[in-house]
Amino acid sequence: AFEVSLARSGTIVRVEPGETMLEALIGAGVDILYSCEQGICGACETRVLAGEPDHRDSIRTAAAHDQLGTIMPCCSRAKSSTLVLDL
Numbered sequence: 001a002f003e004v005s006l007a008r009s010g011t012i013v014r015v016e017p018g019e020t021m022l023e024a025l026i027g028a029g030v031d032i033l034y035s036c037e038q039g040i041c042g043a044c045e046t047r048v049l050a051g052e053p054d055h056r057d058s059i060r061t062a063a064a065h066d067q068l069g070t071i072m073p074c075c076s077r078a079k080s081s082t083l084v085l086d087l
């Protein structure tokens with residue numbers, strides 16, 4: 001499990017191994033766009049402010065994400081214990 005810290009609201013959302021980051025965010029009442037939930041549409045793309053993402057989508061390479069400071073929460077996870085998102 002890892003935690004997602006939401007920079008705008010100050011909310012901390014815990015993501016359990018059996019759920020996606022997107023599911024955890026929606027469960028916490030976060031208003032986030034999404035569509036495919038498979039890492040192929042790009043709708044959920046979110047800015048990462050801190051932490052080390054584990055990119056698993058098919059849209060951008062991990063290097064491109066890290067350069068842009070973005071993540072797809074529908075399928076990607078975290079290598080660090082916390083990710084800070086621009087949400």
Ligand code: FES
Pocket residue numbers: 033034035036037038039040041042043044045057072073074075
């Ligand atoms: Fe399609 Fe995340 S919802 S890439």
